[in-house]
Amino acid sequence: MNLQMSRIESACETLKLQAVGQEWSHLAKTALNNEASLADYLESLLNAELEARAEKTRVTLTKFAGFPMDKT
Numbered sequence: 001m002n003l004q005m006s007r008i009e010s011a012c013e014t015l016k017l018q019a020v021g022q023e024w025s026h027l028a029k030t031a032l033n034n035e036a037s038l039a040d041y042l043e044s045l046l047n048a049e050l051e052a053r054a055e056k057t058r059v060t061l062t063k064f065a066g067f068p069m070d071k072t
Contacts, residue, residue, distance in 0.1 A: 005025065009021045017049055018052060019049040019051070020045050020046075028041065030044075
């Protein structure tokens with residue numbers, strides 16, 4: 001891992017952008033291969049973060065909802 005990658009991941013951790021920190025490298029390669037614009041790349045990063053947060057919220061709310069467990 002190079003110094004720039006470390007700084008990006010550290011900044012994402014500080015800003016609490018967990019999904020961006022995990023996905024930025026993969027999405028950058030995909031954007032480069034697809035010749036996507038910087039705006040497209042940024043949009044894909046932000047969408048990844050939004051999806052991760054929505055999933056985390058769904059899991060947390062389901063956990064605390066107190067739904068009865070199915071007995072097997």
